[in-house]
Amino acid sequence: MKRIRVECGVCKATRFYSIHRGITRIAGVVACEACRQFYQRFKKQPWILNCNKGGRCFGLDETPKNKCKACWVAHIICRCPVPISLYNHLVGYLPTDLKSKMAGRPPTVDEVPEKERGGLGLEVYKDNDWVDVTDKEEVESLLRNEEENETDEANEPDLDMEFEAEEEVVDDPGLPEQAALDVSTTLNLEPKISQPQKKRGKKKSKTFANSDGQSLASAVEEMQINSQLKFMENFNPKTSERVRRKKKKVQYFTSTARTKAQNQQYCHGSDGSIVYSGKDLCDCLQSLCPGCHYPCPKCGSAKCGNECRIHRKWYYEKVEVEGTKLTWTNEFVKKK
Known part of the structure; x- marks a missing residue:
């Protein structure tokens, strides 16, 4: 059994994750899931933030529990070397008292030493204890390779948003456009009875029209409609057994007790x-x-x-x- 030890370079906390989880970072700084998810959510859809303490919690220790959301956003973008365009975009949603305590620009890559960028480790569970088996040279080379290929843009697309957009575009497969057009045309021409599409196709395939057969069919349809009306003629909803059962059920479920x-x-x-x-x-x-x-x-x-x-x-x-x-x-x- 193996696990990854993540020493977050943002909140300085040590977290443990599954071996199958990839390396999560913010602009080259190793970050835990809590810091990364909060940063990605605010970067994708920022909102106006306020600090009830006037920005005083920005100067407290690095744990997120002692900071409000506004000061925690400021802490992340002042600790990680994010692009200057993204920095200016996110600062616009922070309060004025907090902006005066910030540096005015994000740190560069050279200004963030390697010991402040967090760390990674690999541990194996042996004899009821976790043993550190980290290869430091391999971890450092992996971080350098990913840092060269990493980009952090202001408007980064989100896979979840793409999936939601695709789901909204999907049409109803049960009703094609041509079938819907045929049904609407049938309803406009024959408001009383709408014939199915297959029967309409059979009528089109005939080469002659029998007036006697059409009159007989219309008479049968009229008799069916009249029989349905006669069936509902003596129906009284107030004395119906079904209505009385429904009233009892509603009274039972709405009782105060x-x-x-x-x-x-x-x-x-x-x-x-x-x-x-x-x-x-x-x-x-x-x-x-x-x-x-x-x-x-x-x-x-x-x-x-x-x-x-x-x-x-x-x-x-x-x-x-x-x-x-x-x-x-x-x-x-x-x-x-």
Whole structure:
């Protein structure tokens, strides 16, 4: 069993990922999934950000938990050598107080030393422990080769957006254009009864028209319509057995007693903390989490705060790391 050790050059945190995951970087700086996904999401579709502390959290330590989203964007583009056009584009969405504390330009590649660009490592699980088997020369050559081929443009296309666009363009395969045109024409010419397309084709293949046969067919159709009207003649919706059953079902499901019994109690309060203990706990169940890379089930963000846990009716009871014996149990909820 193998895993990749990622020493993030942005948040300075150490993360562990599957061996099949590729190297994720931001403009040549090795980044964890939390930093990279947040940067890619903001770069693809930026929005106006504000700092409630007037940009003071920009000068705090490098962990994302101590910074707001605006200061974290500023930290990323001031730490990574992004293109100057992309830097100016993203700075336009940051508050004025924060802009005054920034350098005004991104660092160049030469200004970011190799020790500040993060690092990678390979570990193997042996004898109930992870052993470092990293070949440093191979990792450095791999980083140099990828750095030469890497580009970071301002408007980078996203594969997910392309897939969504293709899905929107797909037409309905069940109704071709010619068939739809034939059906609309039939409805306009014969508003009472719309003949199927196959029958219309058979009528066209005939070389003569029999007036007696047509009059007989129209008489039969009129008799069928009249019989349907007579069938519904004595129908009264107020006394119908089906309507009465439906009313009873609606009254049963809308009763206040059943609604109150089905309502679940909130596990998280109005501030996102656990109701039972008042603990503001991250979804990774670690009390000192510096900023988790687990995606939020509500907004999909890898760096969301307690706003996504407000009035939540469920909680994580246990988190297990696949392939290891590492587990975290939620000790701040009421035991059943």
